[in-house]
Amino acid sequence: MGANDELRETAFGADRSLTPVDRFGVWLSGRSIRREVPSFGGKRIGDFGCGHEASFARTVIPKCESAVLVDVSLADDLKSLPHVRAIEGSLPQSLHDLLSASLDVVMCISALEHLAEPETMVAECRRLLSPGGIFLVNVPSWIGKRFLELSAFRLGLSPPEEMDDHKMYYDPKDLWPLLRRNGFLPRNIRCYRHKMGLNTFAACRVEGAA
Numbered sequence: 001m002g003a004n005d006e007l008r009e010t011a012f013g014a015d016r017s018l019t020p021v022d023r024f025g026v027w028l029s030g031r032s033i034r035r036e037v038p039s040f041g042g043k044r045i046g047d048f049g050c051g052h053e054a055s056f057a058r059t060v061i062p063k064c065e066s067a068v069l070v071d072v073s074l075a076d077d078l079k080s081l082p083h084v085r086a087i088e089g090s091l092p093q094s095l096h097d098l099l100s101a102s103l104d105v106v107m108c109i110s111a112l113e114h115l116a117e118p119e120t121m122v123a124e125c126r127r128l129l130s131p132g133g134i135f136l137v138n139v140p141s142w143i144g145k146r147f148l149e150l151s152a153f154r155l156g157l158s159p160p161e162e163m164d165d166h167k168m169y170y171d172p173k174d175l176w177p178l179l180r181r182n183g184f185l186p187r188n189i190r191c192y193r194h195k196m197g198l199n200t201f202a203a204c205r206v207e208g209a210a
Helices: 020-036 055-063 076-080 118-128 142-154 160-164 172-181
Strands: 044-048 066-071 084-088 103-109 129-140 189-194 199-205
Touching: 020 055, 020 103, 020 129, 020 199, 044 055, 044 118, 055 066, 055 103, 076 084, 103 118, 118 129, 118 172, 129 142, 129 172, 142 160, 172 189, 172 199
Parallel strands: 044 066, 044 103, 066 084, 103 129
Antiparallel strands: 129 199, 189 199
């Protein structure tokens, strides 16, 4: 996760192993992503706030035409993968130099809640999508806030620094207007609860030929 916070220096997973709770969450998000994008073959993808290890992106990079990975820190081996542009930096600032309409799939998974400029982030993601492209976003819900904080602060099953870095939680009624304000048309937005209501997921398409 890339946070737009001057105190944030390492990405999710950079300085500790993922807990079972973390791994289960990554798996559930991956399942939702694959439901929306059954094949990544030949796609130009962006995974923004991908985590230090870019766990999901690693599973699809071999099939993609190219990938742009962005977080405040990235594993060294990611930087040497063919057809991968690895950018270490904060979001959304690190996206400003990328070409408009240059990506087919943009993912912001469990990252938007860490950003102080969510409006700019979503606008940048929309700018980068090619005609026919899709934006996928996952964020914790307000119900999820209770469980995440219980897991982190009481049970020790999640990293407390991640919860302390959260800027916002999003139910569909919070996320849908944010997507709409930044260029996605209502008929092209699917926004719904998942992970037993603990998260909100959205798939937003851009009209035009893929």
